[in-house]
Amino acid sequence: MSTTTVTERVDRLDRMWTARPGLLGWLTTTDHKRIGLLYFWTTLVFFGAGGVEALTMRTQLIEPNSHLVGPELYNQLFTVHGMTMIFWFIIPMTTGAFGNYLVPLMVGARDLAFPRLNALSFWIFVASGIFLYIGLFSGFGPDAGWFDYVPLASKLYDPGRNIEFYTLAVIFNGMSSTLTAANLIVTILKLRAPGMSFNRMPLFCFAFLAASLGLLFALPSLTADTIFLYLDRNVGTHFFDPSHGGSTLLWQHLFWFFGHPEVYILIVPAFGIATEIIPAFTQRKMIAFPLVAIAELLVVFIGFGVWAHHMFATGIPTTTLIFFAGATAMVVIPSTIQVFAWSTSILVGRPQFKTPLLFIVGFIFMFVVGGLTGIMFLAIPFDQQTTDTYFVIAHFHYIIFGAAVFPIFGGMYYWFPKVTGKLYFELPGQISFWILMVGTNLLFFPMHIVGLLGMPRRVYTYPANMGWGSYNLAETIGGYITGIGILVLFANLVVSYFRGAPAGPDPWHGPTLEWSIPSPPPEYNFAVLPVVSSPYPNWDHDDRELDGRRLEAGEGLLDQGHQQRVSALIDGWRVGIADMPHSSPWPIVSAFVLTLMFTVLVVEKFVVAAFLAIVLLATFLGWHSKEPQEH
């Protein structure tokens, strides 16, 4: 009797939430899981592009005086490589793919707070990436470095359209990141399950909250900066022109006011992934939970006060340098708290070194190496000696590849069973980890040495008698090994998708709510909205049995429409119910119009752009013509 009603209830939810079939379903979807997967596949394409660029550069540098690529192409390669990996791989992979897919599942929600905005954000992201690569393939790839210093990037010294593809692509992409960040913040603050007060919120969500807040406050600075540059180049303003009272240092200040928080925005989500994998594979709660939660937020907050340490060699006054070195010293502490919290948690738990935890162990090692060289940069004279050399390249690749991408790989393995419903193959997984561990260290470690031996960054070639050749050869070999490791990793995931054993809902005995529902999750995520009493809700068996009883009793279902519960900010208790939009064609239409607008801006057709802005507003009206109700 009761089983029938349970089946009926679940069927009813299924009917209400099932997406449109086929391609149209994907183009108009507002489901956070589908959008998360779309983000995942698209960012992987950009990751591949950035990787090809990196390997081309490494091949060029394999020996002194090489002529594989000329300076013109090389400058575009390192600029677009940096932009791609930061703006079109790591940010969309963490906030777009992982955040989108997992945050609603972890807080016990049915979707992100603004599903159509989420779709818009994805389509803008795709369009901005295509926009950038059209620039590169038409010979106008940005070529002044990813931090695009003026006056090198001004019209006088870079008269082509290259920098338009920089400024506009960055603004375009920033819109997408801003929307996703706002969406995640509201979701984490307002859609948490009953009982999920802040002290019971998973550390993963703290990390994504910190990263999203960082994006929201850092991006405006970059947007302003790039708009100023666009105006300087195309309208004749003089923001950055010293001969007319402008300042070249203004660009650097505005850029790094974004650029340093950006580094933490890139790695904090990875910290969040680590704090999920560690409890799952040690079967023990994280040590120093509140400290770690605060440290995740604090690292982004203090990260806003350290930007000028990228400018220690620009000749700004010594007092200023010392202030920023002091701030840089402060930002170390939240990081050391987390490093020791992760490692003691592994130490005092019962670690099972499966692939996801291996990647986290590798991540801790790489992060500590990159962190220690980072601390060295707070010693101003040493920074002034090594900045703009390969020592810096080594440092930030340990951070960005080691500390941001390793946990992303670990997370791919960890949540693979949840997303696909299949188990991955363990042995090839571990092999892929060891290949990557050897490859990345061989790739990046010698860069420290060659930097200390005087090799500046961003040189397309170097003389033979400098003693840099053998290190560069080793780095290039390391680069190819890294490439092989990545191929093994993805080959394993692809084969596992087709041949893997069924995973069941909870293969790892994971701590958080996503493991309490079937794999892959149904479209409505939770049949009964769960009640939470700790940060490890899936380990609270009484609570999860209660979910089952409530499903039988028909409580907490929200099956009267396409609905989502809205909760109070502090403690997660219910304040209302919102009707959620289902699918919508408007986001992709708006994104298309926006793309046309950015395209005509490349060639300075301002009148057409203004017309397209009006068309864009019209699409927003269409979007809002069918508005869901709030109860």
Place this chain on the structure above:
Amino acid sequence: MKQSGDRIRGARLAVLGGGVVFVLAGCGNGQNTLQPKSPQAGSIATLWWIMLGVSTFGLAVIVGMLVVSWFKRGGVGRERPATITVLVLGIATPILVIAALFSYSDIFLIRGTSAPPPTSLVAKRALDITVIGHQFWWEVHYPKGKVVTANEIHIPVRTPVVVSVTSRDVIHSFWVPELNRKMDLEPGRTNQVEIYASKVGKYRGQCAEFCGLQHAHMAFYVFADPPPVFARWLKREAKPATRTLPLFQSTCSNCHAIQGTPANAHVGPDLTHVGSRTTIAAGTLTNTLANMEQWIAHPQEVKPGNQMPDLKLTGAQVHELAAYLESLK
């Protein structure tokens, strides 16, 4: 038995560590931060070795924890000691270490590596020179006289030299690693950096801020000479050229200057004593007659994207110009 095994392993580590030190410090390319030839660069190198030592220890603690968790057997550890570990190793220890590093480097050591204040005794006895950055070469001015040269800086040994740097176009960075830290060349601003050579020698420098297509080929040399040698060099540099070449006037004088001739443009390097320099095109080629011919005939092949155009000269013209320039000692 186990102890002796540890000792052997320890000895191996020491040899390995020593090997790293040897490899790092052993590369004599004239541009090695770890072969300092001045007190300033020396203090930075010492700072590096101290930081490397402390960092290696810190890394060893973390790696030790990870290795122990890999091999350990048995149950779950207690919460309290673990939290205390986080507090002590994650907060207290780093605060102490970083405070020490901050005070040592950013309050004391930084004074020695910064340019001396204009009123100080060091500044008063220092030689002042000006370096102006161009895409992709260095213009060097000496005070009290008309000495202007390019890409090669001569300084007296064991004498403080205050270099005022600025740029005519984009941002460059002046960097002679063995003599001191780097300093950016910003258009519209003048920055100062002190260089000092404890030993007579030739030191390589290179542009360290990405400045465009030929950033890779924007090197220069600093020659630290005994003071009398330096004085003779300066005197010779101040002399104008004695011969004018009409072909130079018609082909090169729109961009280049040769003192003592009508050529007086300052777009490219001053060539009054180009024959006495050791390299051409900002450290790209050694200065020989054949290389000079190659550079004049195919500037865009030697250094693609540099500002010197290919003038489509005949072989005879190239030879005449090169021979003339090489005669300007």
